[in-house]
Each structure stands twice: as C-alpha cells, then as structure tokens.
Amino acid sequence: MNFDTELDASGLNCPLPILRTKKAMNEMSSGQVMKVMATDPGAVKDFEAFCKQTGSALLEQAQESDRFVFFIRKQ
Structure with a gap:
C-alpha cells in the first residue's frame, strides 16, 4: 500500500504509539x-x-512476525 509518511513505534507501550501517531x-x-x-x-x-x-480511516492492519502494521488515512 502507498503511504505518505511512516512511524515506527516498535518497543513502545500504550499509550505512546497512539500519542506519537497523533x-x-x-x-x-x-x-x-x-x-x-x-x-x-x-x-x-x-x-x-x-x-x-x-x-480517520483504518485502511489496513496486519501482523508481520512480532510487529503490527497499520495504514491510517487522515480525515
């Protein structure tokens, strides 16, 4: 899937992935x-x-080994 920007929140626990995404x-x-x-x-x-x-739209979510990947379109 095409995307404009990427954020690696690996190793961070709740709520940091959401806060960094926001x-x-x-x-x-x-x-x-x-x-x-x-x-x-x-x-x-x-x-x-x-x-x-x-x-915002959660376009896709998947799991790749130990990592979760999300594609989100900003409203």
Whole structure:
C-alpha cells in the first residue's frame, strides 16, 4: 500500500504509539496515509478506537512476525 509518511513505534507501550501517531498526524494534510508499526499487542484495539474517535480511516492492519502494521488515512 502507498503511504505518505511512516512511524515506527516498535518497543513502545500504550499509550505512546497512539500519542506519537497523533502528533505525527498533526503535521499531515487531510487524505494523506501514514504507516505505523508497533509491537504492543494492545495497539490493535487502541488504533481501532483512535480512528473512530478522530474520524480517520483504518485502511489496513496486519501482523508481520512480532510487529503490527497499520495504514491510517487522515480525515
């Protein structure tokens, strides 16, 4: 999937992956896509809730070995 920016939140525990994502998305334009990588298993539910709260679209989520990958389009 094509994306405009990437954030590696590997090794960070809740709520840091969400906080770093929110900060990075503030620098993005509406419609841009961010790829986020995280290792915290709680990130799956956290990013679903984050997207519902912010109106951003969770385009795809996957697990690659010990890492979770999310593609989020900013509203």
